[in-house]
Amino acid sequence: MTQEILAQRLWTAAQNDSDLLTRLRSAYRGRFDVRDALWWRANPLAPTPSGRPDPAAELFELKAAVYCMHSVPEPLVEFVDPITLRTVHATETEHRLRQRMREQAQEDAALDAALATADRWADAADPLDGPAHAHPPAALGWADPTDAALGTEDADDSGAGGWRPQGSASQGSVPGGSATARSLRTEFGLYPGAPRPRRRFALLLVAAGALVGTLVAALVVPAFFGPADLPEAAAPAAGIGTGPGALGAADPKAPEQDYLRIFDEPADFADGKAPYLGAEFSHDSIRSVGAAPPGAGFGVYVARRGTGQYCIIVQNADRTGTSACAGPGTLARTGLRVNATVRGTVSVGGNPSMAVLLELSVVWARDGSITTSSHPQGDSCVASPAIC
Structure with a gap:
């Protein structure tokens, strides 16, 4: 039952x-x-x-x-x-x-x-x-x-x-x-001769299946990718995060940094061609940020949008995702960050490809370096503490 x-x-x-x-x-x-x-x-x-x-x-x-x-x-x-x-x-x-x-x-x-x-x-x-x-x-x-x-x-x-x-x-x-x-x-209908009950539970199961499908589509596809594009005025504030890729206020005495140096490097993609990120992004400017882990259903890219903004894009296999963009001035002063939830894998108990949700952080520092980091989502840790 x-x-x-x-x-x-x-x-x-x-x-x-x-x-x-x-x-x-x-x-x-x-x-x-x-x-x-x-x-x-x-x-x-x-x-x-x-x-x-x-x-x-x-x-x-x-x-x-x-x-x-x-x-x-x-x-x-x-x-x-x-x-x-x-x-x-x-x-x-x-x-x-x-x-x-x-x-x-x-x-x-x-x-x-x-x-x-x-x-x-x-x-x-x-x-x-x-x-x-x-x-x-x-x-x-x-x-x-x-x-x-x-x-x-x-x-x-x-x-x-x-x-x-x-x-x-x-x-x-x-x-x-x-x-x-x-x-x-x-x-x-629990007595002899009673009319057979309408099997409403079949309809309920269909409705429940549709509900589960909707939730899975929301959580497993677009939920992996956080908020929509941030305008330059809403770019993350300086001082958020730690480590070599952390964002910080620019030092006026420091030498000028080449924050756009990734675009001087040749484009390198796993299948030999740049992914389609949307008509608003310049196709020739797309660059891949590292290689996604085996089994991951996402990719991390940077690209130029229009003539005055540069963006970090996290894209799922079905081309859904999220991006954050900033103008050259903001990028030079504070850098840029994207936080997203993506599908990834971890090794647990001899299983090298256990699927979990990962909290992904991509940081484009003002010196031009781009780093990514991830850890199992908090809810995944509660359900399976061994993966954290």
Whole structure:
């Protein structure tokens, strides 16, 4: 039984069974009413019968604002990640999206735990056990010892307990048991002669699949690439970052640096030809920044845009990505930086190509050097600490 079907059955039963509702509330540790959470699991993105919207719908608006190639540029703001305690440079919208994704993951985990607990109630519903054995509410459709008139059809492999249809001898009537049990059996056709229930779960699975596909497309394709182009006025401030590629204020006494020296070098690409980055970039000016790791689905490039700006571009295999641009004056004074989330691989437990999300940073320093660095994303570290 899928979680969607289990959630639908629990939601239906809990409408009229206060004992079941109390037990569900004890098992659920999320922020919302457990009935709302069950509804959203069974009906993704659909508002509850009382009109409460699914909070997951907010993620689509935030992702559209962050991952759209033509979104309005926002300045980078410095945040301290509460999970990794690392300093993160991101826009306000990116920060809100990161927070909402974590909150949604926590809500999903809380409901998963509650559904697992409810599923275990079925294993505990063995009528051969003594009175001390805890039986789940009869309204869930498990075997009900009080329904003496009910037969058992198509029992599952779990023995006397477990999910099983129960029926009566006459068509059109629902015999025995509590009113809640009869209501639930009527809803799902759990008695002989009942009309077969509409397999709405097939439609729910299709909707859930579309939702997962959308989330994966947002996270695995454009999410690898951070904010859209930064205008020169919104270029990163000096002093952000450390190390040899860190950005800093120009020293007026220092000799003039050749910050455009990469364009004096010959173009070198893995397949022998420059990638298409967009009509706004001069094709002859495109240069590759190092070689992407094996299995990586992205590339890092620099190019000239128009006649007055130079850009760092992080591009995915399907040509989605992000870029940041600056004029010669800004590039000479403070350099340029791009932060993006990309798909990469790490070696864990003998597996040399475990796919993870990486936080990628590309720094174009004012002396002309261009460096890249990456580390597993904070959420990946939480899920798999061994990779960090």
